[in-house]
Amino acid sequence: MNSADLDTKQTTTSELIKICVRDENRDVEKHFFCEKRQLVSKMRYFEQYLPTDEAPNESSGKSKNEHKKKREGMDMHVYCDIVVFEWLMEYINNHQPKLQIDNIISILVSADFLQIQQLLQECIDYFCKHINDVLLLPIDLSCLHEKLLHEISRHITLHQFLHLKDDKNKLTANIACYKLQDLLHSYTKTSMHAATDTTENVEEDNELYYCVYCKELYTMEQYKKIECHQSPTYVAFHGQVTAKHCAHKKWDINKYLLCLRLHSHSWKEIFWHLWSLTRPPLFCTQCQSYFVLPHFNHCATHSKLPTLD
Numbered sequence: 001m002n003s004a005d006l007d008t009k010q011t012t013t014s015e016l017i018k019i020c021v022r023d024e025n026r027d028v029e030k031h032f033f034c035e036k037r038q039l040v041s042k043m044r045y046f047e048q049y050l051p052t053d054e055a056p057n058e059s060s061g062k063s064k065n066e067h068k069k070k071r072e073g074m075d076m077h078v079y080c081d082i083v084v085f086e087w088l089m090e091y092i093n094n095h096q097p098k099l100q101i102d103n104i105i106s107i108l109v110s111a112d113f114l115q116i117q118q119l120l121q122e123c124i125d126y127f128c129k130h131i132n133d134v135l136l137l138p139i140d141l142s143c144l145h146e147k148l149l150h151e152i153s154r155h156i157t158l159h160q161f162l163h164l165k166d167d168k169n170k171l172t173a174n175i176a177c178y179k180l181q182d183l184l185h186s187y188t189k190t191s192m193h194a195a196t197d198t199t200e201n202v203e204e205d206n207e208l209y210y211c212v213y214c215k216e217l218y219t220m221e222q223y224k225k226i227e228c229h230q231s232p233t234y235v236a237f238h239g240q241v242t243a244k245h246c247a248h249k250k251w252d253i254n255k256y257l258l259c260l261r262l263h264s265h266s267w268k269e270i271f272w273h274l275w276s277l278t279r280p281p282l283f284c285t286q287c288q289s290y291f292v293l294p295h296f297n298h299c300a301t302h303s304k305l306p307t308l309d
């Protein structure tokens with residue numbers, strides 16, 4: 001899908017729009033006809049070229065204002081794969097064509113370009129569900145721009161991401177990066193892409209801190225429930241003895257991420273590392289105490305793995 005041009009020289013009757021689709025790869029052109037209202041409502045991209053004459057509060061087509069509409073016809077010129085456009089016309093005419101592994105990328109990109117919102121969501125769902133099969137296709141996925149990749153990363157579940165089979169790293173790094181960006185954005189006030197926003201000073205429960213005693217990272221939610229095993233103990237206001245993490249004031253998440261990258265950790269590894277660090281504390285019924293996910297195998301009570309007789 002490249003572009004569409006408006007040709008107002010030709011006129012047709014009423015609201016039927018002629019769409020001239022030029023397929024440069026196949027060197028063919030085919031004409032499609034579609035009712036203007038339907039075309040604009042389904043493919044929002046055409047809205048800019050085909051403004052409606054209706055008053056904003058006119059909701060039905062039964063108004064007498066219908067007769068006032070200009071009878072100017074318009075030809076749209078679109079550069080697109082003919083087969084893909086035929087599929088799209090079937091879709092907007094409610095003939096329910098099927099998404100398949102071998103057409104999902106073309107339909108996804110076209111649905112995004114033509115702003116067919118419902119189809120775009122269906123494509124992203126299908127894409128995420130069948131991502132391992134799509135990755136087996138000999139297709140260059142550079143046609144998926146940043147916004148689409150971000151949307152895909154939001155839809156792909158952690159389970160799907162964990163089982164992603166992407167030997168050629170076509171998508172993994174991108175998805176990991178966007179997932180990490182969303183994770184940090186929800187946990188810290190300075191995400192990678194908003195590092196300049198220093199005016200915001202909201203204390204987030206899950207913001208990451210670095211403890212000067214134990215050198216571990218923790219969230220405020222974890223701080224409230226977990227003791228620091230390297231911290232000096234002190235007696236709190238009500239007499240209880242506690243040992244708490246103490247935040248390093250100059251620690252910076254962005255420098256930490258940079259350091260991980262410089263040590264050749266992949267974005268996927270970094271995402272899972274940060275994800276595990278920010279999980280809510282778990283409770284060990286043996287120790288009767290809370291612990292963080294990275295310490296899952298460190299139980300104060302059981303120093304060895306259980307054995308079965």
Ligand SMILES: [Zn+2]
Pocket residue numbers: 211212213214215216228229230231244245246
């Ligand atoms: Zn600590």
Ligand SMILES: [Zn+2]
Pocket residue numbers: 284285286287288298299300301302
């Ligand atoms: Zn335990």
